[in-house]
Amino acid sequence: MTDQPTPGVRSEVGRLRTVMLHRPGNELRRLTPRNNDSLLFDGLPWVDRAQAEHDAFADVLRGRGVEVLYLSELLTQTLADPEARQSAIEHTVTDLRLGDTLRRYLVDALGDQGPSELAEILMAGLRTDEVSSTGSLVVALHEPDDFLIDPLPNLLFTRDSSVWVGDRATITSLAMPARRRETQLTELIYEFHPRFAGVQRIHGWDAELLEGGDVLALAEGVLAVGVGERTRPAGAERLARTAFELGLAHTVLAVPIDQDRATMHLDTICTMVDVDAMVMYLNVAHRLSAITIKPDADGDLVIEPIEHFLDAAARAMGIERLRLIDTGLDPVTAEREQWDDGNNTLAIEPRVAIAYERNVETNERLADAGIEVIAIAGSELGSGRGGPRCMSCPISRDPL
Numbered sequence: 397m398t399d400q401p402t403p404g405v406r407s408e409v410g411r412l413r414t415v416m417l418h419r420p421g422n423e424l425r426r427l428t429p430r431n432n433d434s435l436l437f438d439g440l441p442w443v444d445r446a447q448a449e450h451d452a453f454a455d456v457l458r459g460r461g462v463e464v465l466y467l468s469e470l471l472t473q474t475l476a477d478p479e480a481r482q483s484a485i486e487h488t489v490t491d492l493r494l495g496d497t498l499r500r501y502l503v504d505a506l507g508d509q510g511p512s513e514l515a516e517i518l519m520a521g522l523r524t525d526e527v528s529s530t531g532s533l534v535v536a537l538h539e540p541d542d543f544l545i546d547p548l549p550n551l552l553f554t555r556d557s558s559v560w561v562g563d564r565a566t567i568t569s570l571a572m573p574a575r576r577r578e579t580q581l582t583e584l585i586y587e588f589h590p591r592f593a594g595v596q597r598i599h600g601w602d603a604e605l606l607e608g609g610d611v612l613a614l615a616e617g618v619l620a621v622g623v624g625e626r627t628r629p630a631g632a633e634r635l636a637r638t639a640f641e642l643g644l645a646h647t648v649l650a651v652p653i654d655q656d657r658a659t660m661h662l663d664t665i666c667t668m669v670d671v672d673a674m675v676m677y678l679n680v681a682h683r684l685s686a687i688t689i690k691p692d693a694d695g696d697l698v699i700e701p702i703e704h705f706l707d708a709a710a711r712a713m714g715i716e717r718l719r720l721i722d723t724g725l726d727p728v729t730a731e732r733e734q735w736d737d738g739n740n741t742l743a744i745e746p747r748v749a750i751a752y753e754r755n756v757e758t759n760e761r762l763a764d765a766g767i768e769v770i771a772i773a774g775s776e777l778g779s780g781r782g783g784p785r786c787m788s789c790p791i792s793r794d795p796l
């Protein structure tokens with residue numbers, strides 16, 4: 397395979413070449429009204445329909461010449477490597493809720509599985525009634541539908557569990573317990589899959605909290621990092637330091653966001669649709685602020701005073717003004733469409749973006765501003781609170 401695009405992402409809008417998606421699978425069938433809140437879904441998706449919506453999303457991307465890689469396929473291929481298998485199993489059974497007896501049982505039982513069966517268990521989890529004769533008190537005291545290995549329904553949102561910064565794969569460290577294990581899997585893929593041989597990794601699943609939905613490459617060398625419910629200040633600081641050391645960025649903007657579910661990541665508030673334009677949730681646009689971080693000559697961080705996000709961003713990007721696409725919506729419509737990921741668009745090149753069709757008004761305003769909006773269905777996909785940007789991890793974009 398000679399014509400694989402070179403991995404690397406330096407902007408939000410450079411022509412998209414390769415993207416990693418996760419087609420929703422059996423992990424979504426584990427959601428019940430009793431566990432959906434802790435598993436971070438706002439309802440119970442109709443899984444077959446969610447898959448159909450996701451297939452249509454992938455088809456749109458392929459139709460535009462984008463190579464689509466699936467996380468589950470990469471994981472299965474990765475697990476053909478004995479060292480990767482061993483590492484996956486070791487990490488999975490460290491959970492202290494298991495106890496030693498069950499841990500030993502699981503090491504053997506998981507070790508007996510082929511790569512695709514093991515991948516399936518790592519993604520969809522394992523229920524108590526799916527094991528037998530373990531001799532474990534934990535199993536004896538569990539309800540049949542208690543999980544021994546939790547399912548990972550939020551794998552769907554590949555944006556969060558890794559993010560490319562330049563030519564480096566950044567393994568993130570997820571804040572919510574329901575998602576912690578996802579990055580063990582992405583780290584494994586980047587470490588062992590032949591496709592990523594030679595790719596250097598930064599950060600790590602067990603590091604300061606950082607989620608990909610908070611990281612926006614505003615321009616080459618300029619990162620904005622949302623700091624709120626998910627990414628913590630220490631995670632942003634670590635990313636800034638690493639990016640400066642490796643010459644992957646010259647400026648990082650730390651952007652405080654409300655610690656609310658509606659604004660869990662910076663990309664729920666704003667996404668870039670052109671080299672100098674963003675669609676932004678207007679209810680926060682006037683008060684979104686940023687702290688500019690730069691390296692000094694000794695590699696220490698210089699932290700500038702907080703200012704308005706748009707001013708800080710334009711200066712860092714070296715442009716006169718970062719255009720806000722004026723969605724001009726009344727505040728209630730804006731709030732509804734923001735909740736349904738209207739601001740969470742995926743640019744596949746400058747001025748071409750994929751968006752959920754349900755956000756009719758936001759999409760109309762984008763079109764008025766000269767953005768080609770490719771609308772996709774997301775009635776089921778959206779129940780996990782994530783849009784086209786959340787559901788995609790760009791692996792290769794052309795330089796601008």
Ligand SMILES: NC(=[NH2+])NCCC[C@H](N)C(=O)O
Pocket residue numbers: 435436437550553555556572575608609610660661663664780781782783785786
């Ligand atoms: N980049 C994003 N906005 N991702 C959305 C993730 C949604 C997911 N249910 C969570 O709560 O974590």
